[in-house]
Amino acid sequence: MKPATSWMIALIGGALLTGAALANPFGMKAVDGWNAAEIAVLSSMRLSELAPAPVDPSNGHESSQAAVSLGQRIFFDRRFSGNSAVSCASCHQPDRQFQDGRPLGIGMGTGARRTMPVVGAGYSPFLFWDGRKDSLWSQALGPLEDPAEHGGNRLAYAHALKAHYRADYEAVFGPLPDLAGLPKEASPLGTPGQRTAWNSMRDDARREVSRVFANMGKALAAYQKTLQFRPSRMDRYVDGVIRRDETASQLLGPSEKSGLRIFIGKGQCITCHSGPLLTDQHFHNTGIAPRTAGQPDPGRRAALAKVMNDEFNCLGSFSSARPEQCEELRFLAQDDHAMEASFKTPSLRNVALRAPYMHAGQVPSLDAVVRHYARAPVAAAGHSELKPFALSEQEVRDLVAFLGALTGDAEAAPR
Numbered sequence: 001m002k003p004a005t006s007w008m009i010a011l012i013g014g015a016l017l018t019g020a021a022l023a024n025p026f027g028m029k030a031v032d033g034w035n036a037a038e039i040a041v042l043s044s045m046r047l048s049e050l051a052p053a054p055v056d057p058s059n060g061h062e063s064s065q066a067a068v069s070l071g072q073r074i075f076f077d078r079r080f081s082g083n084s085a086v087s088c089a090s091c092h093q094p095d096r097q098f099q100d101g102r103p104l105g106i107g108m109g110t111g112a113r114r115t116m117p118v119v120g121a122g123y124s125p126f127l128f129w130d131g132r133k134d135s136l137w138s139q140a141l142g143p144l145e146d147p148a149e150h151g152g153n154r155l156a157y158a159h160a161l162k163a164h165y166r167a168d169y170e171a172v173f174g175p176l177p178d179l180a181g182l183p184k185e186a187s188p189l190g191t192p193g194q195r196t197a198w199n200s201m202r203d204d205a206r207r208e209v210s211r212v213f214a215n216m217g218k219a220l221a222a223y224q225k226t227l228q229f230r231p232s233r234m235d236r237y238v239d240g241v242i243r244r245d246e247t248a249s250q251l252l253g254p255s256e257k258s259g260l261r262i263f264i265g266k267g268q269c270i271t272c273h274s275g276p277l278l279t280d281q282h283f284h285n286t287g288i289a290p291r292t293a294g295q296p297d298p299g300r301r302a303a304l305a306k307v308m309n310d311e312f313n314c315l316g317s318f319s320s321a322r323p324e325q326c327e328e329l330r331f332l333a334q335d336d337h338a339m340e341a342s343f344k345t346p347s348l349r350n351v352a353l354r355a356p357y358m359h360a361g362q363v364p365s366l367d368a369v370v371r372h373y374a375r376a377p378v379a380a381a382g383h384s385e386l387k388p389f390a391l392s393e394q395e396v397r398d399l400v401a402f403l404g405a406l407t408g409d410a411e412a413a414p415r
């Protein structure tokens with residue numbers, strides 16, 4: 001078949017399919033009475049509409065299978081911490097949607113924000129609740145040197161890689177540098193002792209150690225990018241609605257369907273929780289009260305300078321990208337006041353399995369989340385984008401029930 005012909009057949013086929021689903025030319029009754037515009041929205045929420053995660057040009061190793069398996073082993077290895085007791089999996093637990101069910105993450109100390117699930121994070125141009133990192137590999141370096149999380153330092157990690165993973169590391173990234181003669185511990189961000197040790201090292205040794213550290217992040221990113229969501233009942237229901245399969249109607253109960261109508265209708269949830277991951281990947285102020293009254297978290301506003309000045313960002317010397325490939329960073333709006341107390345819209349997939357909610361676990365249940373949106377309180381800092389809307393007690397239950405239908409299984413499927 002000539003390319004032009006196959007292209008035309010695909011186009012006509014697509015038009016027929018869309019016609020059948022949306023305009024209903026054959027007079028078949030739409031399942032549960034959804035109209036064409038609603039079906040178009042429902043269709044956009046399906047997991048099957050999810051494109052492969054965008055390639056990260058700043059990580060030249062993310063598609064290497066050897067990097068994936070090295071990253072997976074590091075993710076679960078507690079030796080990469082200040083007390084040999086913390087791994088990424090201490091907080092990102094595979095049997096809990098890769099989070100921990102706590103209001104605040106606990107490693108060597110207690111952090112200031114809630115642990116985020118990592119499945120789907122490869123779709124995010126900016127990482128963390130405030131987006132202060134611009135890649136999955138650069139993100140991973142944060143907890144490793146955070147005193148409240150892994151509490152370690154980059155030189156100790158380089159020694160540990162050499163002791164336990166030398167062959168695997170070198171197969172992906174090439175020879176490890178000669179670490180003989182270097183102190184045991186050193187980092188520009190560590191304790192005063194570690195900082196003094198870092199400052200006493202030669203420039204080239206510091207660069208080599210930071211490169212090993214960056215590569216550790218690249219392996220962790222390669223692994224995390226393989227984690228995928230599995231379809232939920234909502235996905236199977238919408239697939240059935242699109243096929244005009246009457247039996248699909250039973251996949252959601254009446255209360256869940258009413259909740260879905262509110263989600264895409266008067267609740268306006270879909271404006272931010274959009275697309276197959278149910279997030280627009282943007283930052284919004286939704287007026288969630290800070291954990292401690294009088295101590296507002298500036299969120300996205302304070303993260304802009306951090307991501308621009310990060311030595312491990314897309315434009316930095318440890319990035320595999322050419323500068324023109326770092327579009328997110330080059331076109332970042334600076335000093336945007338709408339960013340005050342804004343946080344990243346989280347995915348709602350599997351959300352019912354991971355209370356408490358919001359960036360510092362402030363909201364204990366989905367019931368309380370839904371009531372927050374209907375009430376739309378004035379924000380303690382910045383301006384909330386929400387507008388209040390009326391919900392009956394039954395409608396609160398309906399929206400909560402619908403959020404429960406977004407549950408599927410997370411699994412570490414190889415690509």
Ligand code: HEC
Nearest residue numbers: 088091105106107113114115116121127128129140143149
């Ligand atoms: C002590 C608990 C803890 C440990 C250990 C930990 N994390 Fe996290 N993780 C968190 C918290 C809390 C956040 C959100 C922090 C914030 O926004 O400031 C987070 C955020 C993330 C995100 C961002 C997800 C997104 O959608 O933006 C990723 C990815 C991630 N962690 C991966 C890792 C990796 C990889 C490791 C190991 C190197 C790790 N984490 C170790 C608690 C932890």
Ligand code: HEC
Nearest residue numbers: 267268269272284288343344345346357358359369373385
């Ligand atoms: C203006 C954008 C916006 C709208 C509209 C919106 N959300 Fe959100 N949603 C967010 C942001 C941003 C967060 C995280 C806020 C935070 O942590 O401070 C969030 C968090 C959540 C969470 C908690 C998830 C978690 O893992 O902590 C749930 C559940 C949720 N939203 C459901 C809804 C529902 C239901 C609606 C409609 C009634 C809705 N959202 C409307 C932006 C929005």
